[in-house]
């Protein structure tokens with residue numbers, strides 16, 4: 240009785256499809272988990288995410304967990320994570336991403352994780368940085384620290400979706416900088432973001448990391464949008 244009353248007032252439903260056929264600790268039902276379009280990029284050298292950065296920044300290994308397509312389950316989940324306060328879902332998807340990375344055996348010994356920062360006012364408005372929550376999930380699996388606020392986003396690029404691809408490159412120049420006192424020289428770094436589309440934002444942040452002597456840059460994102 241207590242549990243069904245609880246269910247009435249705090250409905251526990253699948254974050255993917257809304258069904259209530261799931262255990263109290265689950266966030267996604269078995270159907271949605273089975274429907275997730277896994278890329279399996281982590282295990283493959285020269286995968287589409289790695290190719291995105293060829294000739295742009297130095298990337299050792301890169302992966303995305305899921306394919307992102309319009310009007311899909313993945314689009315819905317990304318929306319839940321970014322705009323609907325589903326922080327536990329972000330963490331859960333981070334754990335899935337961490338498992339892919341761990342089992343690929345291709346990312347070397349990561350020393351630390353840097354979540355791609357949001358612009359300050361954007362994070363205050365949202366209450367969290369979804370990339371940080373993904374990073375925390377990954378960190379739980381590969382057992383390394385997450386260096387939140389180690390990189391600063393200097394201005395907002397909220398209007399960039401209305402610009403052409405070439406404009407975006409110019410728009411993201413000088414978008415990120417390391418905070419004073421952060422010296423990850425010689426470290427194997429994993430940079431984490433939610434969705435990769437053109438890669439322009441990751442490119443801007445990755446180029447800052449590339450400039451730190453002796454660092455190796457790896458990239459993980461929750462989803463990969465087909466261009």
Ligand SMILES: [Zn+2]
Pocket residue numbers: 253254255256257258267268269270271272
């Ligand atoms: Zn479901």
